[in-house]
Amino acid sequence: MSDGKLQKLVIKAYKDEKFSDPVGDGEFTTLVNPEKYLIVYKPEYQEEQGQGTSATQPKFTRISPQELDVELLFDSTGVIDGKPDKKDGIIDQIDTFKKIVFDYSGDEHKPYYLQIGWGALLFKGSLVDLSIEFKLFAPDGTPLRALAKLKVKGAVDEDLRAARENNKSPDLTHQRVVKAGDTLPLMTHRIYGDSKYYLEVAKANNLYSFRNLIPGQELFFPPLTKKA
Structure with a gap:
């Protein structure tokens, strides 16, 4: 709101x-x-x-x-x-x-x-x-x-x-619901502008198999320090 x-x-x-x-x-x-x-x-x-x-x-x-x-x-x-x-x-x-x-x-x-x-x-x-x-x-x-x-x-x-929240706080934790066709690297790229953070996101969500995301599954993408 x-x-x-x-x-x-x-x-x-x-x-x-x-x-x-x-x-x-x-x-x-x-x-x-x-x-x-x-x-x-x-x-x-x-x-x-x-x-x-x-x-x-x-x-x-x-x-x-x-x-x-x-x-x-x-x-x-x-x-x-x-x-x-x-x-x-x-x-x-x-x-x-x-x-x-x-x-x-x-x-x-x-x-x-x-x-x-x-x-x-x-x-x-x-x-x-x-x-x-x-x-x-x-x-x-x-x-x-x-x-x-x-x-x-x-x-x-x-x-x-989420865009409205991004404009208020660029470091805000992002929460997303998995859609059909989504992969963790793709979703990570949408949030951070780079897919290389997918392992950190998998760890934050306790994912043991990040290749098999389930549509409807809820994931959160925490604030991350960007890699050089």
Whole structure:
């Protein structure tokens, strides 16, 4: 159950796809939480048809990476936070924001990996599109308000309830129910971002045979110190 406290949407930048190497000063907290966000799930199908044959049912091929669309408001009029800045407007805010979500890693020459967390949302992926609409200006043309639209491709945490807890405490013990097709290395990868911790998880759950998980079985994944 929610504790009723205001929680702001936070975007964190990482240098690696395992989200273990954070970017220095690579964290952005929104001024105002978004009114909505959109998660897109796209199954892909193959619709090839031989010449002269009748129509056939599309054949499922794969699930595309999920996409997250979210809009963030920038404002320097003082209406929201009581701190007007009509000299520089939102220029510094936008610059800081772009350095996190749009600047690229010098080693890989690609944008940083992003983790977006807010309430029940925990989305990890890479930026595919960013547009900024400037909506209000000072008499000299300095922008005072803007709306940034992000599209990030990646994956949302499967368990929204657990995602909400993750955003409150990154070291929280995770509890999961085994589903058909789950393996301990796979579940460990989902929780910690790396499957190599499965032996520690097996030990914590007193599992003597981690290869034969039973659907419906409940496992807990304790806080672990990451290995180098």
